Amino acid sequence: MEVRHDASGWHANAQEDMLALEVPVALVYNGISHAVMMASPTDLEDLALGFSLSEGILAHPHECYDMELREEEHGLAVQLTISTQRLVELKQRRRNLTGRTGCGLCGTESLEQAISPIPHVIAPALSDAAIQHALGELLAHQPLQAVTGASHGAAWCDLNGRIQRLREDVGRHNALDKLIGSLAGDGVLLDEGFVLVSSRASYEMVHKCASAGIGALVAVSAATALAVEQAREAGLLLAGFARPGRHLIYHRPLTTAAYAQDG
Incomplete structure (x- = not known):
């Protein structure tokens, strides 16, 4: 993209510069749009699976049966097919996470939801x-x-x-x-x-x-x-x-x- 670059403080010169892409990405579970985020349009299958796991929508990768990336009129959509049990639980959460770039708690409906219990992990021997x-x-x-x-x-x-x-x-x-x-x-x-x-x-x-x-x-x-x-x-x-x-x-x-x- 051509931008104006002011190097001297006196003159602005046009030059080519690389800008990061940012597009709306919808995560759709069994036909239900659950989350829309602004993201870089790379590794979106990884994004969909990682979001599903880190947000507790899925407990294990095998609960996602299929995944398809589609180009929509206003952005991109990742269509996921998940287990019936997980879909029922997702509907019960009644969350709509439409938000800005990488929004962490957008759409959370209550203060209770904002800080949920955190699982215990085993820290590695890290030097x-x-x-x-x-x-x-x-x-x-x-x-x-x-x-x-x-x-x-x-x-x-x-x-x-x-x-x-x-x-x-x-x-x-x-x-x-x-x-x-x-x-x-x-x-x-x-x-x-x-x-x-x-x-x-x-x-x-x-x-x-x-x-x-x-x-x-x-x-x-x-x-x-x-x-x-x-x-x-x-x-x-x-x-x-x-x-x-x-x-x-x-x-x-x-x-x-x-x-x-x-x-």
Whole structure:
């Protein structure tokens, strides 16, 4: 896209620039439109599965029998066919999550729904060196961010800090849901790694990780107070302000399995 670029403060010159795409994406379950979000139009099957799992619509990937991506007049739709039991439960929730980019609690109907119980997870033996190694690899695995400067990344890293896969999106919640969907779809063992996100760690990010069975979350930016509270309740290892040479551990469960000595 052609944009006006002011480099000198005096003259504006036209030049080509890459902008991140953002489109409406509807998630449709057995013909019923349940959620509409603004998202990057990539890895949408991963997004649909990850959202379904992290929001508790599905308990296991096999409860989704079929998935089809369709182009609609005003955006894209992912059509999911899910089990009858899960569809009945979905109808009972009576939620409409239509909202802005990566909206975490849009459409929640009551304060009770806003903070739901969080599952307990087992935190892995994650070393400080592994966190730093993953951080050093992060930008090299974010091609969309490299050309647009407008996307978030969510990476799955092994316990040595090597990035195994990464998903990107203009919305941080979407990027995480895409990663969760990718991991679940491939049956990856979630006790053998951790998630690194390029954003802050909010309550929703912690809850999504715990709901998926992920025991450790590292964020480039800060964590919110509620995120730390939820991490403690879930037994999830939570770190933030991850920068070269330093990071902050908000919560590390005091168990042998959750602590690894460096060297």
